Amino acid sequence: MNGSLMRSPGGALVVVLAALLLVSGCAGASGRAGSTGGDDSGDAGPSVSVEPGSGANGVNPKDPIKVAAENGKLRDVSLVNGDGEQVEGELAEDGSTWKATEPLGYDTEYEWSGKVVGSEGDTAPVRGGFHTVSPRSVVRATVNPIDDKTVGVAMPISIKFDSPVRNKAAVQRALDVRTSKSVEGAWAWLNDKQVDWRPKEYWPAHTRVSVDAPLYGIDYGGGGYGKADLTSEFEIGRSQVVKAEVDKHRMRVVRDGAEIANYPASYGKPSNPDLHTHEGTYTVMAKHPVEIMDNPKYGYTDVEKKWAVRISNHGEFIHENENNRANIGSRNTSHGCVNLTNADAKEYFQGALIGDPVEVTGSGTRMPPKYAVYDWMLSWQQWKQKSAL
Structure with a gap:
C-alpha cells in the first residue's frame, strides 16, 4: 500500500507535463511564445554584480573581491585605489568573472570600472566603490624558527605579537603546520602575545617543517589587525637529548638513541631554592662562546664564562666553570647552572643545537612553568588546555 501511495503523485505529474507540452507546441507553431502583445520575453540583457556591494564600508582587505557578469562577458575590468593604482586581478577564461589576486590595503577607497558585453553587443557598466576597514592598530608578529634553520627535537614553533591578541581563536584557525613525517602537535597560548606549537613527543629527527601564518587582515580584537602574513620552512636535525642527573653529579648526552658523552657536573646548591637546579625539561635557547654573568645579590658581576649554552630565562646555563673544578662530579655548589670542566663544556657546546631538550632529574624540586x-614543562593535557579552539 505504501508503494501505491508513492507512485500516485508521479502518475499525476505525467499528465500535467503532457498538458504543458501541448500548450508549448501550439505556441511554437506561430513563433516565440508571448511575441504578440505584452512584454517581450526574449533574452535578458547583460548585467553585473560586484562583491563587496557598492558603497560597502569596513571591508576586510582579504575578503573575496570579485565581479560576476550575467548574460555577457566582462571587458576592461579595473579596480583602483585613490592614488590610481590598479589592483592585480584575474579574468576567467569565459569572461564571466574577475577576481582580485592581491590583498587590498587598510583604510582605502576603491573604485570599479569596466563593462559587460552581451551577445547582441549591448553593454552594462561595472561601477561603484567601497572602503576597507580602518584599524585602530596594525600589529606586527614574528615567527621562530626562521627559514632554513636546523633545530633540535624539542624546538617549538613560536609566533609573537607586538600587542595583545583578544580574538585568539580567529588567529589560531588561520595557522597551519605541515610536516614531512607524521607528527601530532597542537597550538597553545602561553600569554596574550605568544602562541606556540609543539609536538606531543619530541620531533622525529630530520623532519622538514613548513609554517603558514596568513595573519594580514585578521581581526585581533580591540581594533587591532594583522600587519603581514608569515611563513617559515626549517628542518629538525639529529635527535640529541641531554640527561642532566643532579643527584648523580653527571650530565649524559644521548644522540640518536646512543650515549655519546657522560660528563661530571656540578649543579645548583640544594640548600637554597633560588640557586637550586630544578627538575623539568628545558630547551637550548642560545649559545655563546663567552657569556657575561651577573648576580649582585649573590656577590658577582661581569663574570666571564666560556662555552655557555642557555637553557632557561630563569638564568640556567650549561657552561665551563674551572673555578668550581674541585666540586664538579662530586658536589652541587653552583648558582643553578650546570658546571662542566672547560674541555667538556667546549665539546658539548660544539655539538649542541638550538632546540635540543635538556632533561633535568634527581633534584627533588620542579621548575615552575613560567620561564x-x-x-x-607542561604535560600534553596541560598544553592542549591552552588552545583557543
Missing part, C-alpha cells in the same frame, strides 16, 4: 622556554 621561557617552558613548553616542555
